[in-house]
Amino acid sequence: MKKLLIIAIVTVSICALQSCSDIQRKPSRVYMPDMGYSVAYETYADHSKLADSGIFYNARPVRGTVKRGEDPVFHYEMLTDTTGAYDKSAAMKNPIASLDKADAVEAERLFLVNCGVCHGPKLDGNGPLYKDGNGPYAAKPANLSGSDAKYVAMAEGTMFHSITYGKNMMGSYASQVTPKQRWMIISYIKSKQQAAKPAAGAATPATTGAAPAGKDSTAAKK
DSSP states (O other): OHHHHHHHHHHHHHHHHHHHOSOOSSOOOOSOHHHHSOOOOOTTSOOGGGGGGTOOOOSSOOTTOOOTTOOGGGOOOOOSOOTTHHHHGGGOOOSOOOOOHHHHHHHHHHHHHHTHHHHOTTSSSOOTTTGGGTSSOOSOOOOOSSSOHHHHHSOHHHHHHHHHHOBTTBOOOTTTSOHHHHHHHHHHHHHHHHHHHHHHTOOOHHHHTOOOTTSOTTOOOO
Protein backbone atom coordinates (compact mmCIF):
# COMPACT_ATOMS: atom_id res chain seq x y z
CA MET A 1 0.00 0.00 0.00
CA LYS A 2 2.85 2.30 0.89
CA LYS A 3 4.55 1.59 -2.43
CA LEU A 4 1.37 2.46 -4.36
CA LEU A 5 1.12 5.75 -2.51
CA ILE A 6 4.73 6.62 -3.35
CA ILE A 7 4.19 5.72 -7.01
CA ALA A 8 1.03 7.83 -7.14
CA ILE A 9 2.81 10.84 -5.57
CA VAL A 10 5.72 10.56 -8.04
CA THR A 11 3.34 10.23 -11.01
CA VAL A 12 1.32 13.28 -9.95
CA SER A 13 4.52 15.27 -9.41
CA ILE A 14 5.81 14.41 -12.89
CA CYS A 15 2.49 15.39 -14.48
CA ALA A 16 2.49 18.66 -12.56
CA LEU A 17 6.01 19.47 -13.70
CA GLN A 18 5.14 18.66 -17.30
CA SER A 19 2.08 20.89 -17.24
CA CYS A 20 4.08 23.81 -15.83
CA SER A 21 6.78 23.54 -18.47
CA ASP A 22 7.15 26.40 -21.00
CA ILE A 23 7.82 23.90 -23.78
CA GLN A 24 4.66 23.06 -25.69
CA ARG A 25 5.24 19.65 -27.25
CA LYS A 26 1.87 19.43 -28.96
CA PRO A 27 0.34 22.45 -30.71
CA SER A 28 -3.04 23.50 -29.49
CA ARG A 29 -6.04 23.48 -31.79
CA VAL A 30 -6.69 26.93 -33.33
CA TYR A 31 -10.37 27.82 -33.56
CA MET A 32 -9.86 30.60 -36.16
CA PRO A 33 -6.53 30.01 -37.97
CA ASP A 34 -6.92 33.14 -40.14
CA MET A 35 -6.90 35.21 -36.96
CA GLY A 36 -4.17 33.18 -35.30
CA TYR A 37 -1.76 33.10 -38.23
CA SER A 38 -1.74 36.35 -40.18
CA VAL A 39 -0.61 36.27 -43.81
CA ALA A 40 1.15 39.60 -44.39
CA TYR A 41 2.05 40.79 -47.88
CA GLU A 42 4.53 43.48 -48.80
CA THR A 43 3.51 46.12 -51.34
CA TYR A 44 5.79 44.79 -54.06
CA ALA A 45 5.35 41.10 -53.18
CA ASP A 46 3.73 38.51 -55.43
CA HIS A 47 0.00 38.72 -54.74
CA SER A 48 -1.04 36.09 -57.27
CA LYS A 49 -1.48 33.50 -54.52
CA LEU A 50 -4.21 35.61 -52.96
CA ALA A 51 -6.46 34.81 -55.91
CA ASP A 52 -6.67 31.21 -54.72
CA SER A 53 -8.34 32.39 -51.52
CA GLY A 54 -10.80 34.63 -53.34
CA ILE A 55 -9.09 37.87 -52.20
CA PHE A 56 -8.40 40.63 -54.73
CA TYR A 57 -5.51 42.96 -53.91
CA ASN A 58 -3.24 44.91 -56.26
CA ALA A 59 -1.73 47.43 -53.81
CA ARG A 60 -3.47 50.31 -55.57
CA PRO A 61 -6.24 52.71 -54.51
CA VAL A 62 -9.80 51.74 -55.30
CA ARG A 63 -10.75 53.07 -58.73
CA GLY A 64 -12.33 56.53 -58.63
CA THR A 65 -11.55 57.16 -54.95
CA VAL A 66 -9.54 59.89 -53.26
CA LYS A 67 -7.81 59.01 -50.03
CA ARG A 68 -8.55 60.98 -46.88
CA GLY A 69 -6.60 64.22 -46.67
CA GLU A 70 -5.66 64.28 -50.36
CA ASP A 71 -6.47 67.36 -52.38
CA PRO A 72 -8.62 66.32 -55.38
CA VAL A 73 -6.58 68.72 -57.53
CA PHE A 74 -3.60 66.38 -57.21
CA HIS A 75 -5.60 63.17 -57.55
CA TYR A 76 -4.66 60.76 -60.29
CA GLU A 77 -5.62 57.22 -61.16
CA MET A 78 -3.00 54.49 -61.42
CA LEU A 79 -3.18 52.75 -64.78
CA THR A 80 -3.21 48.99 -65.06
CA ASP A 81 -1.62 49.14 -68.51
CA THR A 82 0.72 52.07 -69.17
CA THR A 83 1.36 51.19 -72.83
CA GLY A 84 1.09 54.40 -74.83
CA ALA A 85 0.38 56.45 -71.72
CA TYR A 86 3.96 57.70 -71.56
CA ASP A 87 3.66 59.57 -74.85
CA LYS A 88 0.32 61.07 -73.84
CA SER A 89 1.60 62.16 -70.43
CA ALA A 90 3.15 65.33 -71.86
CA ALA A 91 -0.36 66.80 -72.00
CA MET A 92 -0.61 66.77 -68.19
CA LYS A 93 -0.03 70.18 -66.66
CA ASN A 94 1.58 70.85 -63.32
CA PRO A 95 -1.15 72.19 -61.00
CA ILE A 96 1.57 73.99 -58.99
CA ALA A 97 2.24 77.24 -60.82
CA SER A 98 5.18 78.18 -58.58
CA LEU A 99 6.68 77.26 -55.23
CA ASP A 100 6.65 79.70 -52.34
CA LYS A 101 9.62 79.84 -49.98
CA ALA A 102 8.37 77.15 -47.62
CA ASP A 103 7.33 74.80 -50.43
CA ALA A 104 10.67 75.33 -52.20
CA VAL A 105 12.53 74.21 -49.07
CA GLU A 106 10.26 71.17 -48.73
CA ALA A 107 10.59 70.33 -52.43
CA GLU A 108 14.38 70.38 -52.13
CA ARG A 109 14.18 68.10 -49.09
CA LEU A 110 11.92 65.68 -50.95
CA PHE A 111 14.31 65.63 -53.89
CA LEU A 112 17.37 64.98 -51.73
CA VAL A 113 15.62 62.21 -49.77
CA ASN A 114 14.05 60.39 -52.71
CA CYS A 115 16.02 61.38 -55.81
CA GLY A 116 19.41 62.63 -54.66
CA VAL A 117 20.82 59.17 -54.04
CA CYS A 118 20.81 58.59 -57.83
CA HIS A 119 20.58 62.00 -59.50
CA GLY A 120 22.85 63.68 -56.95
CA PRO A 121 22.32 66.79 -54.80
CA LYS A 122 23.43 68.92 -57.77
CA LEU A 123 21.01 67.09 -60.12
CA ASP A 124 23.98 66.15 -62.32
CA GLY A 125 23.43 62.38 -62.12
CA ASN A 126 26.43 61.94 -59.84
CA GLY A 127 24.77 60.70 -56.67
CA PRO A 128 26.20 58.35 -54.03
CA LEU A 129 25.10 55.30 -56.02
CA TYR A 130 27.16 56.38 -59.05
CA LYS A 131 29.96 58.43 -57.50
CA ASP A 132 31.91 59.21 -60.69
CA GLY A 133 31.63 55.57 -61.74
CA ASN A 134 33.10 54.29 -58.46
CA GLY A 135 29.78 53.60 -56.78
CA PRO A 136 27.74 50.40 -56.70
CA TYR A 137 25.60 51.58 -59.64
CA ALA A 138 27.41 51.17 -62.95
CA ALA A 139 25.10 53.21 -65.22
CA LYS A 140 25.05 56.96 -64.68
CA PRO A 141 21.56 58.28 -63.82
CA ALA A 142 19.95 61.07 -65.81
CA ASN A 143 21.52 64.53 -65.60
CA LEU A 144 18.68 66.85 -64.57
CA SER A 145 20.83 69.89 -63.79
CA GLY A 146 20.04 71.71 -67.03
CA SER A 147 23.05 70.77 -69.10
CA ASP A 148 21.20 67.94 -70.88
CA ALA A 149 18.76 69.39 -73.39
CA LYS A 150 16.67 66.22 -73.37
CA TYR A 151 15.56 66.67 -69.77
CA VAL A 152 15.30 70.44 -70.05
CA ALA A 153 12.78 69.98 -72.86
CA MET A 154 10.98 67.09 -71.13
CA ALA A 155 7.39 68.00 -70.24
CA GLU A 156 6.45 68.11 -66.57
CA GLY A 157 3.65 65.62 -67.22
CA THR A 158 6.17 63.16 -68.65
CA MET A 159 8.32 63.55 -65.55
CA PHE A 160 5.26 62.93 -63.40
CA HIS A 161 4.50 59.75 -65.35
CA SER A 162 8.08 58.54 -64.90
CA ILE A 163 8.04 59.14 -61.15
CA THR A 164 4.64 57.47 -60.82
CA TYR A 165 5.20 54.37 -62.94
CA GLY A 166 8.98 54.25 -63.27
CA LYS A 167 11.07 54.48 -66.43
CA ASN A 168 13.94 52.30 -67.62
CA MET A 169 16.09 51.46 -64.57
CA MET A 170 14.16 53.78 -62.26
CA GLY A 171 11.33 52.12 -60.39
CA SER A 172 8.00 53.61 -59.38
CA TYR A 173 8.01 56.14 -56.54
CA ALA A 174 4.22 56.21 -56.23
CA SER A 175 4.36 54.67 -52.76
CA GLN A 176 7.13 57.00 -51.53
CA VAL A 177 5.80 60.42 -52.53
CA THR A 178 2.24 61.66 -52.91
CA PRO A 179 0.99 63.18 -56.19
CA LYS A 180 1.39 66.68 -54.74
CA GLN A 181 4.93 65.93 -53.61
CA ARG A 182 5.77 64.62 -57.09
CA TRP A 183 4.64 67.87 -58.68
CA MET A 184 6.66 69.79 -56.07
CA ILE A 185 9.79 67.80 -56.93
CA ILE A 186 9.21 68.44 -60.63
CA SER A 187 8.79 72.17 -59.99
CA TYR A 188 12.06 72.11 -58.05
CA ILE A 189 13.87 70.37 -60.93
CA LYS A 190 12.47 72.81 -63.49
CA SER A 191 13.46 75.79 -61.34
CA LYS A 192 17.03 74.49 -61.18
CA GLN A 193 17.09 73.96 -64.93
CA GLN A 194 15.76 77.47 -65.48
CA ALA A 195 18.41 78.92 -63.18
CA ALA A 196 21.14 77.11 -65.13
CA LYS A 197 20.12 78.65 -68.47
CA PRO A 198 22.06 81.95 -68.13
CA ALA A 199 25.22 80.02 -67.22
CA ALA A 200 24.79 77.71 -70.19
CA GLY A 201 24.33 80.67 -72.53
CA ALA A 202 27.17 82.79 -71.15
CA ALA A 203 29.08 84.92 -73.65
CA THR A 204 32.14 83.35 -75.28
CA PRO A 205 35.12 84.99 -77.00
CA ALA A 206 33.70 83.97 -80.38
CA THR A 207 30.45 85.85 -79.77
CA THR A 208 31.96 88.94 -78.14
CA GLY A 209 34.66 89.53 -80.73
CA ALA A 210 37.46 88.94 -78.26
CA ALA A 211 40.76 87.81 -79.67
CA PRO A 212 41.52 84.08 -79.52
CA ALA A 213 43.94 83.04 -76.84
CA GLY A 214 47.58 83.10 -77.88
CA LYS A 215 47.20 85.80 -80.57
CA ASP A 216 47.95 89.50 -80.25
CA SER A 217 44.91 91.49 -81.32
CA THR A 218 47.03 94.66 -81.48
CA ALA A 219 49.40 93.32 -84.13
CA ALA A 220 49.79 95.69 -87.09
CA LYS A 221 48.07 94.71 -90.28
CA LYS A 222 50.23 94.18 -93.33
